[in-house]
Amino acid sequence: MNQRPGNQLFDAYFTARDMRExxxxxxxxxxxxxxxxxxxxxxxxxxxxxxxxxxxxxxxCRAEHYDFAALGEAIxxxxxxxxxxxxxxxxxxxxxxxxxxxxxHLGATSQDVMDTGLVLQLRRALELIEADLAQLGATLSTQAxxxxxxxxxxxxxxxxxxxVTLGMKxxxxxxxxxxxxxxxxxxxxxxxxxxxxxxxxxLAALGAQALPIADxxxxxxxxxxxxxxxxxxxxxxxxxxxxxxxxAGSLGKLGRDISLLMQTEAGEVFEPSAPGKGGSSxxxxxxxxxxxxxxxxxxxxxxxxxxxxxxxxxxxHERSLGLWHAEWETLPxxxxxxxxxxxxxxxVADGLEVDAERMARNLDxxxxxxxxxxxxxxxxxxxxxxxxxxxxxxxxxxxxxEQRHLRAVLGDEPHVTAELSAAExxxxxxxxxxxxxxxxxxxxxxxxxxxxTA
Numbered sequence: 232m233n234q235r236p237g238n239q240l241f242d243a244y245f246t247a248r249d250m251r252e253x254x255x256x257x258x259x260x261x262x263x264x265x266x267x268x269x270x271x272x273x274x275x276x277x278x279x280x281x282x283x284x285x286x287x288x289x290x291x292c293r294a295e296h297y298d299f300a301a302l303g304e305a306i307x308x309x310x311x312x313x314x315x316x317x318x319x320x321x322x323x324x325x326x327x328x329x330x331x332x333x334x335x336h337l338g339a340t341s342q343d344v345m346d347t348g349l350v351l352q353l354r355r356a357l358e359l360i361e362a363d364l365a366q367l368g369a370t371l372s373t374q375a376x377x378x379x380x381x382x383x384x385x386x387x388x389x390x391x392x393x394x395v396t397l398g399m400k401x402x403x404x405x406x407x408x409x410x411x412x413x414x415x416x417x418x419x420x421x422x423x424x425x426x427x428x429x430x431x432x433x434l435a436a437l438g439a440q441a442l443p444i445a446d447x448x449x450x451x452x453x454x455x456x457x458x459x460x461x462x463x464x465x466x467x468x469x470x471x472x473x474x475x476x477x478x479a480g481s482l483g484k485l486g487r488d489i490s491l492l493m494q495t496e497a498g499e500v501f502e503p504s505a506p507g508k509g510g511s512s513x514x515x516x517x518x519x520x521x522x523x524x525x526x527x528x529x530x531x532x533x534x535x536x537x538x539x540x541x542x543x544x545x546x547x548h549e550r551s552l553g554l555w556h557a558e559w560e561t562l563p564x565x566x567x568x569x570x571x572x573x574x575x576x577x578x579v580a581d582g583l584e585v586d587a588e589r590m591a592r593n594l595d596x597x598x599x600x601x602x603x604x605x606x607x608x609x610x611x612x613x614x615x616x617x618x619x620x621x622x623x624x625x626x627x628x629x630x631x632x633e634q635r636h637l638r639a640v641l642g643d644e645p646h647v648t649a650e651l652s653a654a655e656x657x658x659x660x661x662x663x664x665x666x667x668x669x670x671x672x673x674x675x676x677x678x679x680x681x682x683x684t685a
Contacts, residue, residue, distance in 0.1 A: 245525060247363075250570035253355050254563035256299040262348035263316055264292035266452070270339060273447035277440050280334040287328035288320075288335060296323055311556075313341035338429055338437040338444070342462050342550065346426035349562070350454060353471065354423055356566045357415065363573040364412050364478070365684060370580045371405040372677045374398075379673040382662045383499055383590040384601060386491075391601050394594060394662040397500065397585065399669040400488065402676035404580075407481035409680050414474045422471050425449040428460025431549045463546035465558070469537075472562055475569045476537045482572045483530020486523035489579060493520045499590045503582025522575040529572040536565050594662050599637030603627050605665045606641065606656070613650045622646055 242251055252258055271288040274280045297319055305315030317336045325332040336344070379398030384391045427445050428434060434441035449456040461467060492500040502522050539561045543554040594601065603623050611619035626647070630640045638660050641647045651659070658664055 245528065245571040246567040247359070247570035247574045250356060250359055250567050253352050253359070254567060256303075257294045258352060259312070259348065260297060260299065260302070260316065261294040262351040263313060263344045264294060264320070265351055266339075266344050266347045267317070267320060267336060268292040269451035270336070270444075270448055271334065272451050273444050274334070274337055276447045277443045279437070279440055279444065280337060281330075284328070284331035284334045287324050287331040290327070291320055291323040311341050311345060313344040317341075317344070338434065338441070339427065340430050342555070343427050343429070343460075345559075346462070347452065347454070349468075350423060350426065351452065352563070353566075356570075357419070357422075359570060360475075360478070360566070360573065361412065361415055363570070363577060364408055364415075367573065367577055367580060368405060368408045368412065368680045368684065370577065371401055371408060372680045374580060374583060375401040375405055375673045375677060378585065379670055380663075380666075381585070381587050381590065382594060382666060384594050384596075391594075391597055393601055393604055394665055396666055396669040396673075397590070398673045399666075402673045404481070404485045404488075405676045405680055407484070408478075409676070409683055411474060411478045411481060412683055414477070418470055418474060420455060422467050423454055424457040424461075424467065425452065425454045426460060426462070427456075428462055432460040432462055434460075462549060463551050463555075465540070465544050465546065468558065468562060469540045469544060472537050472540050472565055475565050476533050479530045479533040479565075479569050479572055482526045482569075482576050485576060485579075486520075486526025486530070486572075490520040490523040490527065493518070493523070497589075497593065499586055499593060501584040501586075502579050503584060522579040525575040526572050526579075529568040533565055533568055536561050536568075591662075598630060598635065599660050600627055600630065602660045602662065602665055603637060605659045606637075606647075606651070609655070609659060610647065610650055614646075 242248075268289045271280065271285050275282045275285045297316070302312065302315050302319065305318075306312050309315050321332045321335050324335060375398045377398070378401060379396060381397045382394045383397050383400075385393050385395040425445065425448060427448055429436050429441075434445065437444055445456055489500060489502060491497065493502065501518070502520055504518070539557055543551075543557045543561075546554045603626075607619050607623040610622065613619075614622070622644070626640045626644055627637065629635075630637045633640070638656060641651075641656055641660075642653065647656075
C-alpha cells in the first residue's frame with residue numbers, strides 16, 4: 232500500500248520532494264526489506280539456508296505489499312518498526328512458499344534491520360545532497376567570477392566598513408560549500424557501513440558462519456563491514472548530522488546576507504523574481520526574500536534537532552531504551568530540512584539580481600568616510616601613525632558636522648594637502664582602488680571548488 236510522499240502543508244516550501252521520498256514510510260519500509268532480501272542471499276551464499284528460499288523472500292520484499300497504517304498501529308505495541316514488518320514479511324512469504332518463511336531474518340535483530348535500512352536511506356540522501364552541493368558550488372563559482380570586481384560596502388557590526396566586492400562575498404559562501412563537500416567525502420567510509428550483530432552484538436546465533444555471512448551481506452548491500460556492530464555507538468550518525476548542521480548554517484549565512492542586501496535601505500542584491508513570489512497579502516509593492524527565509528529557518532531548526540542526537544549518544548549497554556528511539560525521526564528531518572534549504576539556495580544563487588549602481592550609491596552614503604582608512608594608511612607613512620590617525624579622525628568629524636564629503640574636507644586641510652596631492656586624494660577615495668586581495672580570494676575559492684569537482 233503506497234503512501235504519497237510528503238503530505239504536510241509546508242513540505243513543498245521546506246523540503247525537497249526527492250528527499251521526502253527517501254524518508255517517507257515507503258522509503259523506510261523498502262530499505263528494511265532490502266536488508267532482509269540481502270540477508271537471505273548472503274545466508275544462501277554460505278549455505279546456511281537453501282538457495283530455493285531466496286526467490287520467495289525477495290519477491291515478498293516489496294514495500295507495496297504492506298499496509299503502512301497497520302504497521303504503524305503495530306509499532307505502538309512492538310516498540311520498533313522491524314518487529315511487525317518481519318512478522319508481516321513472514322506471512323507474505325508463507326502464502327506462496329511456506330518452507331521459505333522459516334529462513335526469514337535468521338540471526339538478525341530488529342536494530343540490524345532498522346539501522347542498516349537507515350544507512351541505505353542515508354546513502355541515497357548523501358547522493359542527493361552531494362549533487363545539490365556540487366551544483367550550488369558551480370553556480371556560486373560562476374557568480375563569484377562574474378562579480379569579482381563589483382564593489383559594495385563591506386559591513387561590520389551592520390555598519391559600513393571599507394569596500395569589498397560582491398564576488399568576494401559570494402566566494403565566502405562558495406568556500407563554506409566546498410569545505411562541506413570535502414567533509415561529506417571524508418565521512419562516507421565511516422557512515423556507509425553495515426549494522427549486523429544479532430541479539431547482543433555477538434552474532435552467536437550464526438556460529439562459525441557469522442563472519443562469512445556478515446561479509447556476504449555487506450557485499451550484497453555494497454556497504455563496508457565495520458570492525459564491530461555499533462548498536463549503541465552512534466558517533467557515525469551524529470558525525471553525519473553534524474556536517475548537515477554545518478551545511479544548514481552555511482546556507483543560513485547565505486540567506487541572511489541576501490535578505491539584508493534585499494532590505495529597502497540597501498536594495499543591492501535580490502532573489503530572482505517570479506509571478507507571485509515574495510508578495511504580501513495586503514501590500515502590493517512588497518518583494519519578500521522567501522528563499523532566504525527557508526535558508527534561515529533551516530539554520531535555526533537544525534541545531535535543535537542536532538542537539539537531540541548528541542543527547543542520545545550515551546546509550547545503555549548493548550541496546551538503548553528511548554535514546555535510540557529519539558533518533559528515528561530526528562536524523563531524517565535534518566536531511567529533509569537541509570535538502571529544502573539546498574533547493575532554495577540553488578534558485579537564489581542561479582538567479583541573483585544585482586544592482587551595481589545602487590551599490591555604488593550606497594558606498595557613497597557616508598560621503599567618503601568608508602575610505603578614511605585608505606588615506607590614513609598612506610598619510611601615516613609620511614607623518615607617523617598617531618599623527619595621521621588623529622588628523623583623519625578630526626577631518627571625519629568635521630565632514631559629519633558640516634555634512635560635506637570627506638574629499639572636500641581633506642582638500643581644505645593644509646596638513647593633508649602638504650603631504651598628498653589632489654590626484655592622490657582622488658585615487659585614495661575611489662572604492663575601486665581599495666579592494667585589497669578581494670580578487671585573490673575569489674580566485675582561490677574558485678580554484679578550490681574546481682579542484683574538488685575535477
